[in-house]
Amino acid sequence: MAYELNGNTIEHDEEGYLTDLSQWNEDLAVVLAKDENIEMNDEHWEVVNFLRNYYDEYQIAPAIRVLVKALKKTMGKEKGSNKYLYTLFPYGPAKQACKIAGLPKPTGCI
Amino acid sequence: MSEEMQQEADGKIKKFMYVNRKAPYGTIYALESLEVVLIGAAFDQDVSLAFIDDGVFQLVKNQNTTDIGVKNFSPAFRALGDYDVNKLFVEKESLDERGLSSDDLMELTWEDEDDDWEEKPSIQLVSRQEMKTLLGNQDVILSF
Numbered sequence: 001m002a003y004e005l006n007g008n009t010i011e012h013d014e015e016g017y018l019t020d021l022s023q024w025n026e027d028l029a030v031v032l033a034k035d036e037n038i039e040m041n042d043e044h045w046e047v048v049n050f051l052r053n054y055y056d057e058y059q060i061a062p063a064i065r066v067l068v069k070a071l072k073k074t075m076g077k078e079k080g081s082n083k084y085l086y087t088l089f090p091y092g093p094a095k096q097a098c099k100i101a102g103l104p105k106p107t108g109c110i
Numbered sequence: 111m112s113e114e115m116q117q118e119a120d121g122k123i124k125k126f127m128y129v130n131r132k133a134p135y136g137t138i139y140a141l142e143s144l145e146v147v148l149i150g151a152a153f154d155q156d157v158s159l160a161f162i163d164d165g166v167f168q169l170v171k172n173q174n175t176t177d178i179g180v181k182n183f184s185p186a187f188r189a190l191g192d193y194d195v196n197k198l199f200v201e202k203e204s205l206d207e208r209g210l211s212s213d214d215l216m217e218l219t220w221e222d223e224d225d226d227w228e229e230k231p232s233i234q235l236v237s238r239q240e241m242k243t244l245l246g247n248q249d250v251i252l253s254f
Contacts, residue, residue: 058189059181063152066192073227107148 005031017099024102032100036091044088044100046075051101061106064094124249125156130165132254134184135175140168141183143254148186151193158197159190160241166204169233171216184216191220196232203238 003010005028011019016035018024029048033040040048050071054062062070064082072080085093094106128147134140151157161169168184175182190196198218205211218232236244245251 057185059183059185060148060189062189062192063148065152066189069192107145 003028003031003035015099015105017105018102021102021104029100029102032102036089036096036100038089038096038100040100044097046079047071047085047088047093047097048101050074051097051103055101055103061094061098061103063106064092067094067097123154123156125158125247126150126250126252127158127160127245127248129160129162129245129251129253130168131163133164134168134173135178135180139254140165143252144183144186146252146254147190147195148193151195157195158199158244159195160244161198161200162204162241163201164204164208166200166208166210166215169198169200169215169218170210171214187216187218190218191232194220196220196230198233199236199241199244200233201238201241202235205235 001012001014003012010023010028013019016032030040033044038044051061051067054067054070064085068080068082068085070080071085074080078084082093085097089096098104098106128143130140130143132139147157147159169187170184173182173184187198190198200212200215205214212233212235215233219229220232221227222230
């Protein structure tokens with residue numbers, strides 16, 4: 001199973017998560033988002049970039065509870081809420097945003 | 111309703127201790143333990159981690175796994191504070207026996223929401239005797 005981008009083939013697992021995280025780029029993120037019926041805007045990017053930085057630092061994709069807490073701290077109460085994240089990523093913020101960010105499925109994501 | 115009964119109805123908070131006795135690489139135990147801790151953190155329990163024997167190597171700072179071709183997962187220990195896991199007990203004798211001291215360990219902290227987000231250390235050195243008492247106080251012990 002694979003995504004096609006500019007003539008390149010990018011492998012993914014049965015749930016759509018990238019097999020090789022280093023193949024991620026912003027164009028691919030847009031393709032991944034389209035698959036989830038999401039049109040990327042600045043607010044989506046903010047969360048996706050946040051997740052990428054988190055993974056870079058801790059080597060894990062955070063659980064939703066942890067993501068909300070971290071966003072609340074850095075971006076304020078309004079953006080650090082479940083409701084806000086579900087508006088951006090209706091089918092599960094941790095799951096969808098991590099997929100678009102090219103990260104593995106969050107540990108503990110049920 | 112008595113306080114105890116109320117607690118029973120709400121689902122009693124149990125004391126969970128994850129005991130880590132193996133070196134971080136070479137077997138899957140250390141990584142599996144950490145993953146279970148992260149998953150288990152979703153359930154409101156009183157969680158602590160114990161590091162005994164070669165398990166103390168899991169917390170050594172500046173780990174570099176390039177030459178053994180596996181992922182260095184030690185940065186994930188620094189995320190434990192975000193998961194409200196902030197009691198990591200390290201047995202002092204195990205460090206001594208391996209020529210290690212607390213200076214060789216990562217600095218792990220958690221932010222206390224109730225104390226203006228003050229950063230507090232997560233690692234506590236305890237003696238073998240104290241570890242015995244800690245183990246005796248648990249409701250559930252998971253050994254890796």
